[in-house]
Amino acid sequence: MNEFEVIEEHFIAHLQNIQEMSAESAEALRSLIKIHSYSNKTTLQEVESRCQTLYFIYNGAARIFYYKDDKDITEYFALSNSFIIRAESLFTGNSTSKGIEIVLPSIVISISSHPFFQLFEQHSDLERLFNALIRNSYLETLHRLEQIQFHNARERYLGLLNSSAEIVQNIPLKYIASYLGISQVSLSRIRSDLK
Amino acid sequence: MNEFEVIEEHFIAHLQNIQEMSAESAEALRSLIKIHSYSNKTTLQEVESRCQTLYFIYNGAARIFYYKDDKDITEYFALSNSFIIRAESLFTGNSTSKGIEIVLPSIVISISSHPFFQLFEQHSDLERLFNALIRNSYLETLHRLEQIQFHNARERYLGLLNSSAEIVQNIPLKYIASYLGISQVSLSRIRSDLK
DNA sequence: CGAGGCCTTGACCGCGGTCAATGCCCGTGG
DNA sequence: CCACGGGCATTGACCGCGGTCAAGGCCTCG
Numbered sequence: 191m192n193e194f195e196v197i198e199e200h201f202i203a204h205l206q207n208i209q210e211m212s213a214e215s216a217e218a219l220r221s222l223i224k225i226h227s228y229s230n231k232t233t234l235q236e237v238e239s240r241c242q243t244l245y246f247i248y249n250g251a252a253r254i255f256y257y258k259d260d261k262d263i264t265e266y267f268a269l270s271n272s273f274i275i276r277a278e279s280l281f282t283g284n285s286t287s288k289g290i291e292i293v294l295p296s297i298v299i300s301i302s303s304h305p306f307f308q309l310f311e312q313h314s315d316l317e318r319l320f321n322a323l324i325r326n327s328y329l330e331t332l333h334r335l336e337q338i339q340f341h342n343a344r345e346r347y348l349g350l351l352n353s354s355a356e357i358v359q360n361i362p363l364k365y366i367a368s369y370l371g372i373s374q375v376s377l378s379r380i381r382s383d384l385k
Numbered sequence: 386m387n388e389f390e391v392i393e394e395h396f397i398a399h400l401q402n403i404q405e406m407s408a409e410s411a412e413a414l415r416s417l418i419k420i421h422s423y424s425n426k427t428t429l430q431e432v433e434s435r436c437q438t439l440y441f442i443y444n445g446a447a448r449i450f451y452y453k454d455d456k457d458i459t460e461y462f463a464l465s466n467s468f469i470i471r472a473e474s475l476f477t478g479n480s481t482s483k484g485i486e487i488v489l490p491s492i493v494i495s496i497s498s499h500p501f502f503q504l505f506e507q508h509s510d511l512e513r514l515f516n517a518l519i520r521n522s523y524l525e526t527l528h529r530l531e532q533i534q535f536h537n538a539r540e541r542y543l544g545l546l547n548s549s550a551e552i553v554q555n556i557p558l559k560y561i562a563s564y565l566g567i568s569q570v571s572l573s574r575i576r577s578d579l580k
Numbered sequence: 581c582g583a584g585g586c587c588t589t590g591a592c593c594g595c596g597g598t599c600a601a602t603g604c605c606c607g608t609g610g
Numbered sequence: 611c612c613a614c615g616g617g618c619a620t621t622g623a624c625c626g627c628g629g630t631c632a633a634g635g636c637c638t639c640g
Contacts, residue, residue: 258535265531278527281520316511321516325476326522332473336460337528340453340568343628363587371534374629380586538596558619571596573620 194225197248201299204271208312208326209319218333219316228292235357237289241279242303247272250296253365256288264369267357269292272324293361343372345378389420392443395450396494398542399466399541410545413504414511419495419550423487437498442467445491448551448560451483459564462488462552468518538567539575 191199201223202216211219234245237256245252245266247268247332254266254276265288268274271375279286292298311318337349347370351358357366363381367374386394396418397411406414420443423429430439432451440447442463449461449471460483461468474481475498505512532544540564546553550559558576562569564571 263535277520277525278524281524321519324516324520324523325472328519329473329476330524331523331526331530335533336531339533340458356598362585373629374632375589381629382588557617568597568620569619570598574596577620 194362197225197297197299198223201246201248205258205319209315209322211313211319213314215309215313215315219301219306222301222305223310224302225297226300227297228290229295232292233243234290234292235276237287238285239289240285241276241282244280244301244303244306245274245290246298246299246301247274248297250292251294251361252289252290252292252298253369254290255365259307260369262364264365265340267354267361267369268367269354269356270358273327273357275323275327276338277301277324296348310366343370344383346370346372347377347380390419392492392494394407396441396443400514402489404510406510406514407510408528410504410508410533412508413508414496414501416494417500417504419497420492421424422492423494424490427487428488429485429493430471432482433480434474434484435478435480439475439494439496439498439501440469440485441494443492443494444467445487445493446489446492446556447485447491448556448564450483450560450563455562457559459560462549462556462560462564464549464551468522470518470522472522473517484579488560496537533566538565540572541565541567541579542575544570 193369198220201222205211205219208214214328228250233251235241239329245268247270249270251270252268252274253264254268254274255262257263257265258269274290276286276288276290279288300343306320310320337346341349350366350370364374367377370377372380395417396414400406401411418516423537425444430436431446440462442465444465446465447469448459449463450457450459452458458570461469469485471481471483471485473479474483476492483498501511501515505515532541537545545561545565560574562572565572568574
């Protein structure tokens with residue numbers, strides 16, 4: 191097995207854990223997969239584009255971001271073994287003000303959305319899989335809403351540290367700050383208080 | 386047609402707008418529907434229960450709420466013509482700390498989740514419908530996260546006024562305050578500033 | 581070695597929090 | 611029918627979290 195095949199295997203196995211699928215479905219999906227390796231700061235998708243690709247961060251990290259009043263805001267981080275999808279564009283077909291950028295050197299699996307959705311006709315387990323992914327993202331977002339609504343800056347930072355120390359270690363502070371909804375200056379102070 | 390049948394018709398028509406379904410599917414769904422009328426402050430679902438019912442507010446309003454440090458927090462409002470679902474419990478089967486309460490006299494359609502999910506086997510358009518509902522809720526939550534993360538209290542209140550003046554007119558201030566993530570006292574001040 | 585990006589730190593201030601007093605509305609019982 | 615009590619909203623006093631602005635330190639890269 192070459193390196194790509196190993197990655198593919200891992201990916202398919204990961205999906206099987208979320209929602210079981212038949213060998214044929216896995217095979218069909220496999221035929222759509224593209225694997226790329228990206229260096230830091232690569233733009234995967236420009237802002238103001240349409241989302242037509244699902245990405246899976248095999249390892250590394252990426253973020254969804256946008257500009258609000260010219261400030262760069264991080265909306266979402268995807269770490270190793272997670273999907274990164276601009277749902278609001280994928281569902282509606284509209285273009286979105288959000289972009290996707292690599293923040294750590296990464297190996298990324300891409301799946302083109304149209305062919306993938308086509309597969310749903312023959313492979314309802316793939317449709318189930320997709321819906322399971324969406325449900326998970328939804329729950330994650332609900333949880334995050336709750337976090338941000340009723341926890342102060344310090345608590346949110348500690349929460350992030352707790353759940354994803356990986357982000358905090360390697361990713362520039364400024365990206366983390368806007369993700370937590372606080373200024374980079376405040377985050378710096380919080381961090382120094384903790385030592 | 387009696388009153389219940391009129392309500393059913395409206396409901397099915399509303400769903401057809403979201404995701405088309407066959408006459409048979411509509412009929413199957415219709416057989417699961419229960420319609421009730423509730424007065425203000427009725428508890429539809431207790432906190433610490435499992436979610437096994439989808440509710441649709443035909444007219445009126447309800448909220449999802451929970452207790453954080455003994456404070457009553459409103460997580461979500463459903464107004465006329467919208468669903469109210471405790472997704473985190475429905476998806477996982479776990480019980481949830483959240484409850485559902487009527488906040489305006491309401492006519493509510495209930496659908497028991499297990500029989501509904503059973504229908505998916507025969508009626509894939511119902512499964513599609515359900516997934517479309519979830520996607521919509523997800524997008525709404527994403528949007529709300531953005532709102533709350535980067536708008537101050539006044540902007541959030543104005544946003545709500547704009548999108549749902551109905552909430553603001555009729556529902557006690559304290560419920561609205563926690564929904565917006567601010568104190569009832571501050572919301573009162575904001576409101577008086579606007580006049 | 582100089583420049584630019586990123587993080588830290590100090591000074592300052594405003595938004596929105598809590599606590600408490602008061603006002604207003606409404607349902608209930610004398 | 612009025613008096614009282616309870617729930618909700620308003621208002622004032624006060625304060626702390628987290629924001630901005632600006633200066634300074636530290637790395638990295640050309």
